[in-house]
Amino acid sequence: MYKRICLIFLSALFFGNVIYARIVNQDEAYYLRLINQNNPLPDNYEPENMINIALYVRSTRSEIWMEERAGRSFIEMVNSMVLDGVEDMAAVSGFRDFSHQTTLFNRQVARHSYLSSEEAFRRAAMVVAPPGASEHQSGLAIDVSSSQVSFALSQRFENTDAFTWLLENAHKYGFIIRYPRDKTYITGIVYEPWHLRYVGVFHAERMVELGLVLEEYWETLEISSTLAITTTIESENRAEEENRDGLAERIRRFLSRF
Numbered sequence: 001m002y003k004r005i006c007l008i009f010l011s012a013l014f015f016g017n018v019i020y021a022r023i024v025n026q027d028e029a030y031y032l033r034l035i036n037q038n039n040p041l042p043d044n045y046e047p048e049n050m051i052n053i054a055l056y057v058r059s060t061r062s063e064i065w066m067e068e069r070a071g072r073s074f075i076e077m078v079n080s081m082v083l084d085g086v087e088d089m090a091a092v093s094g095f096r097d098f099s100h101q102t103t104l105f106n107r108q109v110a111r112h113s114y115l116s117s118e119e120a121f122r123r124a125a126m127v128v129a130p131p132g133a134s135e136h137q138s139g140l141a142i143d144v145s146s147s148q149v150s151f152a153l154s155q156r157f158e159n160t161d162a163f164t165w166l167l168e169n170a171h172k173y174g175f176i177i178r179y180p181r182d183k184t185y186i187t188g189i190v191y192e193p194w195h196l197r198y199v200g201v202f203h204a205e206r207m208v209e210l211g212l213v214l215e216e217y218w219e220t221l222e223i224s225s226t227l228a229i230t231t232t233i234e235s236e237n238r239a240e241e242e243n244r245d246g247l248a249e250r251i252r253r254f255l256s257r258f
């Protein structure tokens, strides 16, 4: 534990300035956005530009949409994987809008109808993100599987060649395995080896290097509260300036402790 804390602190010292320089770039911040039950997306949020990745890579359906940059990185990653001889991975689910997520979540809650509504909500939320709290609504997440597990979204996916390849290489293309087995107490989500999240190469590599999930990464930088990412163009410039000032102050305070 002590070692790990030291590692985080040292990394913050060494990478602090670099990460700060990169993170205030609105572009990078967008891809790093933390989305969970405590940090939901607006109800009607939809990424502006999306591409249908099913046209380019093996998929279980004819339309699977992703935010454009995330989607292009995914296609590039799958092409490299195929060149390495792993050809049986398929995209299963990408962008899901708020109402689709509502349907999925309500179905999961109904499975626990014998419990109090609070408990049913809690249990369901560990398996299916409540509407607004799903990374799929951002267009930055993609579920994948392999013929070795009949394209199921199953924890058995971790035993496939595709997963082994992803563990070694996904971060090089900006993707993280978002809900690892040993961090369920932090993410609040069951182990999902099939769920990949795009955060950009810079941050994905650091997260893998430090062994941090997105919640921990944000916490380490102490920036989640200062970096409110706006999705509306009108408020973007003003908000960016405010964020930049607040963020700089936060990071200065954080680094001055050591």
Ligand SMILES: [Zn+2]
Binding pocket: 136, 141, 142, 143, 194, 195, 196
């Ligand atoms: Zn998923």
